Amino acid sequence: MKEFEFIKLLKEKCKGCGSTPGIGDDAALFDNFLVAKDIVCEGIHFLKATPAEHVVLKVFSANISDIAAMGGTPKYVLLGIAVPKAREGEKKNIIEAIKKSAGLYDVEVIGGDTASASNDLFVSLTVIGKKGRFLLSRSGAGKGERVYLSRPLGLARISLEKELGADFDIDAFKHYKMMAEKELGEVLGNVGTVTSCIDISDGLGRDASHLSEESGVKIVIEEKRLPFSHLKQFDVDKVDYFINSGEEFALLFTAKKEHAVDSYLKDNGFEVHDIGYTQKGSGVFLSNGAKRISISSKGYEHK
Amino acid sequence: MKEFEFIKLLKEKCKGCGSTPGIGDDAALFDNFLVAKDIVCEGIHFLKATPAEHVVLKVFSANISDIAAMGGTPKYVLLGIAVPKAREGEKKNIIEAIKKSAGLYDVEVIGGDTASASNDLFVSLTVIGKKGRFLLSRSGAGKGERVYLSRPLGLARISLEKELGADFDIDAFKHYKMMAEKELGEVLGNVGTVTSCIDISDGLGRDASHLSEESGVKIVIEEKRLPFSHLKQFDVDKVDYFINSGEEFALLFTAKKEHAVDSYLKDNGFEVHDIGYTQKGSGVFLSNGAKRISISSKGYEHK
Numbered sequence: 001m002k003e004f005e006f007i008k009l010l011k012e013k014c015k016g017c018g019s020t021p022g023i024g025d026d027a028a029l030f031d032n033f034l035v036a037k038d039i040v041c042e043g044i045h046f047l048k049a050t051p052a053e054h055v056v057l058k059v060f061s062a063n064i065s066d067i068a069a070m071g072g073t074p075k076y077v078l079l080g081i082a083v084p085k086a087r088e089g090e091k092k093n094i095i096e097a098i099k100k101s102a103g104l105y106d107v108e109v110i111g112g113d114t115a116s117a118s119n120d121l122f123v124s125l126t127v128i129g130k131k132g133r134f135l136l137s138r139s140g141a142g143k144g145e146r147v148y149l150s151r152p153l154g155l156a157r158i159s160l161e162k163e164l165g166a167d168f169d170i171d172a173f174k175h176y177k178m179m180a181e182k183e184l185g186e187v188l189g190n191v192g193t194v195t196s197c198i199d200i201s202d203g204l205g206r207d208a209s210h211l212s213e214e215s216g217v218k219i220v221i222e223e224k225r226l227p228f229s230h231l232k233q234f235d236v237d238k239v240d241y242f243i244n245s246g247e248e249f250a251l252l253f254t255a256k257k258e259h260a261v262d263s264y265l266k267d268n269g270f271e272v273h274d275i276g277y278t279q280k281g282s283g284v285f286l287s288n289g290a291k292r293i294s295i296s297s298k299g300y301e302h303k
Numbered sequence: 304m305k306e307f308e309f310i311k312l313l314k315e316k317c318k319g320c321g322s323t324p325g326i327g328d329d330a331a332l333f334d335n336f337l338v339a340k341d342i343v344c345e346g347i348h349f350l351k352a353t354p355a356e357h358v359v360l361k362v363f364s365a366n367i368s369d370i371a372a373m374g375g376t377p378k379y380v381l382l383g384i385a386v387p388k389a390r391e392g393e394k395k396n397i398i399e400a401i402k403k404s405a406g407l408y409d410v411e412v413i414g415g416d417t418a419s420a421s422n423d424l425f426v427s428l429t430v431i432g433k434k435g436r437f438l439l440s441r442s443g444a445g446k447g448e449r450v451y452l453s454r455p456l457g458l459a460r461i462s463l464e465k466e467l468g469a470d471f472d473i474d475a476f477k478h479y480k481m482m483a484e485k486e487l488g489e490v491l492g493n494v495g496t497v498t499s500c501i502d503i504s505d506g507l508g509r510d511a512s513h514l515s516e517e518s519g520v521k522i523v524i525e526e527k528r529l530p531f532s533h534l535k536q537f538d539v540d541k542v543d544y545f546i547n548s549g550e551e552f553a554l555l556f557t558a559k560k561e562h563a564v565d566s567y568l569k570d571n572g573f574e575v576h577d578i579g580y581t582q583k584g585s586g587v588f589l590s591n592g593a594k595r596i597s598i599s600s601k602g603y604e605h606k
Contacts, residue, residue: 028414030379030431031336037414037429039383043421076333080342080383080427111331111340113427118346120420124383124427126340128333 026066026138026199027129034129036066039080042120046176047163052083052090052121053097054176058247059125060101062201065180065249067129069199071136071189074105074182079112080124087121105182132189136197141215141254145195147276148262150181150251152227153204157245158234168234180249184270188251193259200248205295207252208284212296215254218281221295223288225275243286243295254278329369329441329502330432337432339369342383345423349479350466355386355393355424356400357479361550362428363404365504368483368552370432372502374439374492377408377485382415383427390424408485435492439500444518444557448498450579451565453484453554455530456507460548461537471537483552487573491554496562503551508598510555511587515599518557521584524598526591528578546589546598557581 027036038059042048046055060077067074079098083091102109107127158166159174171177181199188194196215198207204221212219221243228238255261262272276287285292330339341362345351349358363380370377382401386394405412410430461469462477474480484502491497499518501510507524515522524546531541558564565575579590588595 028379028381030413031334033334033336035379035381035414035429035431037381037383037427038416039385039418039425039427041385041418041420041425044385044419076331076338078331078338078340078429080340082342082344082347082425110333111338113341115342115344116347117344117423117425119422122342122344122385122420122425122427124340124342124416124425126338126381126429128338 026069034072039124056097058176061180063127065199068185071132072129074129076128078126082115082117082122084117139214141196154241197253204243209296217278221276329372337375339366342427359400361479364483366430368502371488374435375432377432379431381429385418385420385425387420442517444499457544500556507546512599520581524579
């Protein structure tokens, strides 16, 4: 059973889940707060050889990104860590990493649970944030809107492949260090003209597809608008790596062209990229002018 | 490093944790909410052979008990589950168990994360509750107060030993089914005369010791007041099993005798046991009239 199916089944079976954004969206809403939770496991989400402190930062980023994608401001975190005997020596580093990550994102560690593990290191994080003035969702995009991306994509995948053995001139742990768009998310949740938002966790194609499906619009990404300069030094298919790189934690969002949210953001210190538009229909397409190819299922599914 | 040491170290290193009850108490406070989080691992907290649905209920109970111990009302839960290939077939039962547990405690599952695991099943739960009128803590007991226990103890240990191979006439999974005192916790958080409270998760001796240390009082448990009839059928040292049984999720609390909180509770349908008193000093003692023995370190520490 795939992750999405499991979550869908849980949602169906779970009385009352419908009253909040609940399972399936990036974070859940209660009262005036947003909450997100992730669990990661050694050997599945990271390698046995990966230093635990990198894992800690990444799980912070993933959850804070979920809050940012809904326009909230992360405030509090709770950690659950299960450490196998073989990694006992890393506990000090784990504590330092928690402290450092909490500092980087200016969130308060208010609780948690530590335990022993039989074989694998597990890290589970819960992030609680304050809702912004406007709750951003995946379902609000209309047709004829612009599609914005907060920053270039692709390096998370290149660095992951380096960690797995590929020969790229890049920090093999860079993909653990992709930062969530905490400040941008906070601004987007207060600006009032953003119609939908999601963070890039599964890859541009797949995440755009979530927006497309839940909003009921077609999304067209214009290849000529994608910023590729950061990929120049790597011998890879630029388009492929741009649209198929997960856990980037960039934000993808939509707004009406006339609201010029990109100009507003630029005035406030955020350079975002206008990469395409929505129209009537369904699916996500990459257009190079001459032709359009479907990229709805591009990306990767988390195990 | 033991769990308490790890948490203590994290607390020391964590800027700002002091502004809330934070790590170390049963649940953390933010705004008008309480939040508790637990992580459990196959092979450490439960056996490979233990059906996953029992694990799910127990982790619900443990976290809801943490909220109850602070006088709150559990409202929302978020689950993190990592399932190894060998247990894939249990996913349906896990979903049913989540639904059933949420129903039993009348809490809403608002989110979560499911993942694959390499070797072991992990379950992490976050419970969010509403603070009661009064926040109960471990530190409010004064001298000359009565000590109350919500129900008899010992069966969790007997059933755990049965699961581990001992020959007792009891459900080997009963210890997974010990229910948290959700309703009682809610009442205690609104009554105004309860001076301190903790849930029995480490055993009576050790948990009473937490109250004693944090309140700065001596606690004397009167053996003649302990209700033993539920242990009659088992060939065990009754006193030992009563004071050394963890994860019982009963509530232990203190109040002034003249406030007669036990009578008030009885009138409201809760039969609690007056098992002893506090006095000036430190430590936890079991008194049988003739002599007092220290039971401060009785109980067990979670791995």
